[in-house]
Amino acid sequence: MNNTISLIFFIIGVAFDLFGCIGLIRLPDVYNRLQSATKSVTLGTCSILFGLFIKFGFSAIGMKALIAIPLLFFVSTVAAHALVRGSYIFGTKLWDETIIDDYKDVQK
């Protein structure tokens, strides 16, 4: 029973990773790519780790997987935010069809 539930979580996680990497290749802009890729790949990997926790239960490895989930969540979000701010300050251009750019007013 535990194996089946954990396998379902693995499949969900790999599917989210797949969608994130498709977005990483297909989308037109740095900011769009980071928006797509970071969020869904983080969610997919957290789902894989949660499946690992369900499979192994409250043993040492299961607790390590459970601890790694919030660590990955916060760390990946902070890194993505720092990266997008750095690339904006560096001067990476937005996509041609971008409608609104709010961060430009904040900078001045």
Next chain:
Amino acid sequence: MIINLLLYVLIGLSFCCFFRVVFGPSIADRMVAIDIFGILVVGICGLLIVRTGRLFLIDIAIAWIILSFIGTITLAKYLTGKKLDE
């Protein structure tokens, strides 16, 4: 056997990240791809535990999370034009 298939899919996605590293138009694209690759490796480690039964791989996964974070923060700081201890 489904675990094998999922591992193949994840390794293929890592090669997608390498595609973006090689052909990325700007320098920020390459950094985004490296960040995503670091998160994918954690998932690969998690599936390898189930496939091979070697339990030390979860430690490698946690260490990889922290090292990927430090690397991405360093590259972002390099992009803003500051020095690293500023």
